[in-house]
Amino acid sequence: xxxxxxxxxxxxxxGGLCGVRICGIQPQSENVAVQNQYDTAHGLIVCDExxxxxxxxxxxxxxxxxxxxxxxxxxxxxSLWGENSRWANADDIEALGWTAAINHDLxxxxxxxxx
Amino acid sequence: xxxxxxxxxxxxQSSGSGRGKKPFGRRSAGGIAIVVLLAAYGFAQPKxxxxxxxxxxxxxxxRGGQVVVEKSDHRNASDxxxxxxxxxxxxxxxxxxxxxxxSSSVDKQSGNSASSRPGDSAKASGPLASRMSPKKxxxxxSKNNSTRGSPPAKQSAKPSNTPSADNDLLYGxxxxxxxxxYVSPSGLMYTPGSAEGHRLEHLRRHIxxxxxxxxxxxxxxxxxxxxxxxxxxxxxxxxxxxxTKSVDKGMTVYTVDMGKRIGFVGGQKGQRNRNQMARxxxxxxxxxRVITAFPL
Numbered sequence: 328x329x330x331x332x333x334x335x336x337x338x339x340x341x342g343g344l345c346g347v348r349i350c351g352i353q354p355q356s357e358n359v360a361v362q363n364q365y366d367t368a369h370g371l372i373v374c375d376e377x378x379x380x381x382x383x384x385x386x387x388x389x390x391x392x393x394x395x396x397x398x399x400x401x402x403x404x405x406s407l408w409g410e411n412s413r414w415a416n417a418d419d420i421e422a423l424g425w426t427a428a429i430n431h432d433l434x435x436x437x438x439x440x441x442x
Numbered sequence: 443x444x445x446x447x448x449x450x451x452x453x454x455q456s457s458g459s460g461r462g463k464k465p466f467g468r469r470s471a472g473g474i475a476i477v478v479l480l481a482a483y484g485f486a487q488p489k490x491x492x493x494x495x496x497x498x499x500x501x502x503x504x505r506g507g508q509v510v511v512e513k514s515d516h517r518n519a520s521d522x523x524x525x526x527x528x529x530x531x532x533x534x535x536x537x538x539x540x541x542x543x544x545s546s547s548v549d550k551q552s553g554n555s556a557s558s559r560p561g562d563s564a565k566a567s568g569p570l571a572s573r574m575s576p577k578k579x580x581x582x583x584s585k586n587n588s589t590r591g592s593p594p595a596k597q598s599a600k601p602s603n604t605p606s607a608d609n610d611l612l613y614g615x616x617x618x619x620x621x622x623x624y625v626s627p628s629g630l631m632y633t634p635g636s637a638e639g640h641r642l643e644h645l646r647r648h649i650x651x652x653x654x655x656x657x658x659x660x661x662x663x664x665x666x667x668x669x670x671x672x673x674x675x676x677x678x679x680x681x682x683x684x685x686t687k688s689v690d691k692g693m694t695v696y697t698v699d700m701g702k703r704i705g706f707v708g709g710q711k712g713q714r715n716r717n718q719m720a721r722x723x724x725x726x727x728x729x730x731r732v733i734t735a736f737p738l
Contacts, residue, residue: 376734395728
């Protein structure tokens with residue numbers, strides 16, 4: 328499970344991708360309208376190796392680490408890997424307003440080109 | 443392989459006895475030269491092993507006073523490959539009670555009811571250290587095949603032929619401490635966590651190349667081999683041998699030079715660079731709990 332879109336390599340572990348993760352979304356099974364899906368959404372930058380978390384799309388800012396056995400979002404405390412969270416796609420990133428921070432050289436299986 | 447096959451007498455006697463017909467001066471000089479050479483070898487052997495990751499046999503004196511080659515625990519590559527076991531979900535299941543329930547392979551491991559927290563008691567200090575034999579890994583084999591270039595092919599899966607004592611160990615190395623927690627001989631804990639659900643499942647990502655990623659460190663061999671390398675890396679890290687260490691908010695990041703090939707650099711960049719070999723291990727720990735580990 329690699330992030331679809333990342334902003335950088337992890338400055339801490341060196342091997343991970345600092346991917347954009349969107350949290351606070353409704354599970355897809357509930358078929359929530361796209362607009363409503365983002366009402367409570369918030370973005371995180373998460374290293375997919377060491378799990379360092381940044382709250383802004385800038386790895387020079389301060390970071391935190393989740394509990395290594397029960398990783399939770401530092402904003403809403405929901406499970407970091409639960410159904411209310413996912414690696415962000417292009418639409419998610421646009422909704423978060425983080426499009427400019429994406430390094431497309433690090434994209435993995437890009438779902439669509441970010442405008 | 444029997445002990446007698448492993449133990450090869452050098453034929454040299456430390457007393458320097460030889461044919462009595464030769465002049466004393468020549469015998470004496472020859473004996474001294476042999477002793478000096480053996481002493482030099484005995485001095486250099488551990489350092490060479492340490493520096494280059496070789497497995498040169500040591501020397502010892504037997505009861506008869508003869509200098510003999512020490513019995514080596516290192517098995518040859520063919521022995522090792524025959525022990526390589528299939529990395530299937532079944533390996534997670536205890537031999538005594540195999541369960542088919544659970545979503546992930548680790549979930550299928552029915553941990554015992556005892557609640558054992560990571561870091562508890564002697565388990566965290568490596569109770570299986572004596573079982574961890576420095577077997578020759580497939581990395582050594584692949585090193586002979588290619589130090590740079592195409593990554594080595596993964597070995598074919600075979601059923602486990604490990605001794606019965608190891609049958610209770612996950613991957614022949616990790617002891618189940620309950621609640622899906624496993625402890626390695628060096629004291630590393632593998633626990634639930636990560637996007638994959640368990641750290642072992644996360645590690646599995648580094649057993650195969652992922653060409654969709656920009657860079658991806660890949661261990662040589664299978665899970666067993668990777669876990670052994672990681673354990674050796676941790677042992678080195680604890681001794682500060684060729685290790686850089688940084689601590690950040692309770693997270694410890696080690697970069698350990700293993701002195702020999704332990705994997706290769708994969709991913710897109712790795713492919714462009716013909717999968718350059720990796721000899722270092724990046725080890726990220728929270729206490730003794732493994733967060734991730736990968737070659738670089």
